[in-house]
Amino acid sequence: MPRQKLRSFKIVQTTWNLKPLFTSDNDPRMKKKRNVVERKANEFINTWKDRSDYLEDPLVLCQALDQYEAWKRHYGTDGDEGYYFWLRTQQDQNNAKLKAGFNKVEDFSKKLENASQFFHLRIARIKPELHKTFLEHRALAGYRHFLERIFAESRYHLSEPEEKILNLKAATSYSNWTKMTSGFLSKEERTVMTEEGRRKTKPFSELAGLMSSKSKRVRDSAATAFNDILRKHAEVAEAELNSVLAHKKIDDELRGTSRPDELRHLADDIESEVVDTLVDSVAKRFAIPARYYRFKAKLHGVRKIEYHERNVEYGEVAKRYSYSRAVDVVHTALGKLDREFADIFDGFITNGQIDAYPKKGKDSGAFCIHHLMVQPTYILLNHTGKLHDVLTIAHELGHGINNELIKQKRHALDFGTPTSTAEVASTFMEDFVLDEILHAADDELRFAVMMQKLNDDVSSIFRQAACYRFEQELHHEFRQKGYLSKEIIGMLFQKHMAAYMGGAVEQSKGSENWWVYWNHIRYFFYVYSYASGLLISKSLQNAVKKDPSFIIKVKEFLSTGLSDSPKNTFAKLGIDIGNRQFWDKGIDEVERLLNETEQLAKKLGKIRK
Ligand SMILES: [Zn+2]
Secondary structure (H helix, E strand, O other): OOOOOOOOOOOOOOOOOOOOOOOOOOOOHHHHHHHHHHHHHHHHHHHHOOOOHHHOOHHHHHHHHHHHHHHHHHOOOOHHHHHHHHHHHHHOOOOHHHHHHHHHHHHHHHHHHHHHOHHHHHHHOOOHHHHHHHHHOHHHHHHHHHHHHHHHHHOOOOOHHHHHHHHHHHHHHHHHHHHHHHHHHHOOEEEEEOOOOOEEEEEHHHHHHHOOOOOHHHHHHHHHHHHHHHHHHHHHHHHHHHHHHHHHHHHHHHHOOOOOOHHHHHHOOOOHHHHHHHHHHHHOOOHHHHHHHHHHHHHOOOOOEEHHHOOOOOOOOOOOOOHHHHHHHHHHHHHHHOHHHHHHHHHHHHOOOEEOOOOOOOOOOOEEEOOOOOOOOEEEOOOOOOHHHHHHHHHHHHHHHHHHHHHHHOOHHHOOOOHHHOOHHHHHHHHHHHHHHHHHOOHHHHHHHHHHHHHHHHHHHHHHHHHHHHHHHHHHHHHHHOOOOHHHHHHHHHHHHHHHHOOOEEOOOOHHHHHHHOOHHHOOOOOHHHHHHHHHHHHHHHHHHHOHHHHHHHHHHHOOOOOOOHHHHHHHOOOOOOOHHHHHHHHHHHHHHHHHHHHHHHHOOOOOO
């Protein structure tokens, strides 16, 4: 009989239930299941490896893709075993037996991967004059975008022997260089002032964290050490970065691209014009971060913040949330948006798909992971009760909900999200949960939380757009001049940092070398995706706040997976993301938060007038 109904479920399971995969690390079914994976893979490989009719006849290609899809959906190259051991190593990183188990499956999987690679490569070599016939054939309609993606990339492929040479030379002309610089940096350590007021030797990797300390002595001491290390290696980094830029230029020339960021956009399934509009729209509103830093300087009672202390926190968020309280908050916020969101969350909890608490040996971060389409999604958390932990639940759950919505509507070859929109669902849920928390908070807590949120938004949106423009100019200048000295690189760097930070942040002495440790400029142009994900999310939030029924369109977007490009997907929903207005709506949300935070600061008497 129904008793008092407080919640629709009870949290009984706070560790992963991996039984849908295996019952234990020694489950006797492992070997049997692996044999099935091998058999299924070989069935596919042996059916198609010596045939070429599927490259000419759309109906035969459809047959091949159906078989390929079914294999990828149920078995892939490592089945349940690969997923199981990977998950187990995240729970227990120091367990050598688990690592060995994982490595063994990896080896097995690599062999099947190599043996089946021919399929993709040959589709990519379908003659361009046949592309249209294949893409427009009715039987292949479900695989249209999958084929479009392969064909689009194949335009830049070189001949097989040329690709082979590029591959073999990639380490010596590119990755060894970048590893060298990061290797030098990671070996550095310096004696600095710590929070406890004592001097202690700290490795390079810990200095960045110390620069956000509430104590100015600690921040400044860490910055002095940090700058000293970068100065020491700037000369080497100059030679390294020039090689990296030259390597990229040669690649682009051989492949015939028209701009340095073209292949990035292609890989991310986003049109260059969309990225251009995004970066432009953000840059046109650099007045917002400049105003934020002015406000922050005022709060800290200084005229200017130094470059290294721009992330220093203001206020204290002391409130604590037990795991079950946190789950309640997230559940409530999701339920208000859409019943199905809350139901998916219920399922994750009751089925044991969330590993909630920190444990010895467990991975220290947070993630949401999926593998084969038929396997459960798993979420790893390290809940300690901080407000940030509540937002992390919302974030990872956003990824999880995204997965489940895609599973309902798409096939295995479209199961996934393009990089450009991968963080939309996560930040969407995160922001709505934050609203729920702010709603119930007192003014002091609200103020501290809003300041943190602003800092995050400024870093993810405006800073990344500035970084993107710095990268663009680096490649452009290198291609014009042939070589860039460390002084020139530093000047370009400071120019782009000052552009979004405005006058209230000092481009302090030493900060001209901060490009030395920036990894992302060595991996080319992906930083825009932080801004695109968050701004698409904010633009959608803006629409839902105006009209709650818009959530239906949000769900449609979230269930697209890889079945179409973001631009086409939005176009079907009546939204043009090639238009500035779309991005401006997202940016408006940040400006609104800044306005509210400034007003609250006045109300609380933190700043005058
Ligand atoms: Zn994420």
